[in-house]
Amino acid sequence: MSVVVITGSAGLIGSEASEYYLSKGYTVIGIDNNMRKFFFGDEADTSWNRTYLEQKYPKNYIHHEVDIRNTQEVFQIFKRYQNEIVLIIHTAAQPSHDWASTDPITDFNINANGTLNLLEAFRLYSPKAVFIFTSTNKVYGDYPNQLPLKELEKRWEIDPLHPYFNGIQENMNVDQCLHSLFGVSKLSADVLVQEYGKYFKLHTYCLRGGVLSGSKQSGVAAHGFINYLMKCVMLDIPYIIYGHKGKQVRDVIHSKDVISAMDCIFRNPQKCGEVYNLGGGRHSNVSILEAIDIAQEISGQKLKYQYSPKARIGDHIWYVSSLNKFKTDYPDWDIKFDIQKIMKQIYKENKTKWKKTT
Template structure:
């Protein structure tokens, strides 16, 4: 049986990919040690999602409670399955700007050194496999904030005639700008994934995601804003907007659309460290104020929110992904679930868990 290795398998994208490939008949080897709970406390745990996968997928899912910084533990797993590994999907990460600033060594070792460990596993044990890395738009640092934004009633925008009005392309410089320590560690990982592809001619790819969302994310204040905001609305908890008048714009992509892009690449992979921006693009984007309006509409509750004039360090004023490069290479892929529908799914699928 062909094997798919997925790190962060109990997280949002990892669990979506786990279910998808198990449904196709692959044996999924999942790695997740629930460090999200260490990062964000009990609210951030993914234990519930791991239990759901183990219950629903049976023998098609094998879970390892392993840390991707542990080279020896990874070696044992890859040696066991190396003959059958067709695909590695690397989604495990420390995902928060603020947390990274508190523990930069831990952040870098997880995001950069952990990624290097996995690339070495591929090179040594299964070099014909495909390696998919879940990178981030934060590799561009605050460079997008230099664009000439126009203030509208509920959002910042670019003039329709601007070269980037359709979104940020992969050619935007990642150099000489403020990244946050999280952005820097993810950029280091992004570059090493490219390098293993180019130098060793391996089939590696970086997907630089916008806001990845879906109903199975353990959203917290420091990460997963759509889920967290909806949870606040559903549970009558307070929410804080940080800077930019709440008009900052994010493109939102559902986990299933992310995994569909992964699978398109897996079916027709390229060697040499390809890079794609991946997000909702112009088909699925929303500002904080617009998100609040939709949340109140969906939940029929008024969100209790406050405003802090200080934005988070390195945060984007406006970020929409230009996905034209990926769509050109894989024309059958497109956004299937836009932002408002994503929010409705999060609400419907979490009403019992969040005791609405």
């Protein structure tokens, strides 16, 4: 039996990864205690994803409602399957920049200490497996805001002569800057994943994601920008833009493109403790004002939004990922979804569901 362990298995990336590997015949051990509902309330509940996986794959999907902060329970799972585990995809996290400041201890314990529990269980019981961690571009703190940016009509853009014009590379500094507490806890986990790979010679990988999106996300105001924006347009919910004139740019990558990148690593693990930036890159990026235009065009509805001039602390003004390093190591991988396709899918697949829940 080949086992894939997926933390946050009912979340956006976790559920996409679970279904992908279940469809390939693997046994998936899902670890998810629905903390997203605790963080953001009922609208962020991911239990529907868990139910879907359990009903569609009753034999091969085994769910554990375990908190990754619980060292003993995490170790028990790994001890049971040991070398049957071939892949660990770690997506469980406290994911919000804003929420972290309300409870820094919980944020750090989940993101950093929870990751340490998983790494140590992996090292002790399943060291031949591949360990992939969904990190974040927030590990770079506010360094991207020091780039030479120019204000355009609906977005900020970087100087076309700058080395990062085609995207921010992995050599950007992560030290001596303002991160947000969320950025710090994720950076701590990121460095732990690297260290376990380099020190113990294990196949560990950090994917520093941009905006991860897709129709399966339970988007809320504090997390899940594209999904939540589309929901606001469709359900006539007021939306608030915070700072930077709404021209701040995000690169957006679909969950399926993330999973295909993870699978490339799993099929051909080349390095130990490697880091890749992973986002939409130049193929799929958008400002908030541009995203509003797209959402209104797709839905045929107008968004009610307000503007607050106070930006979120440490918020990126312009962030586009360079995909060059990943594509060099895995030349067969490429982005399949651009921002238009992502938003159209969110609209199409959630139109009926969202109306039923309001």
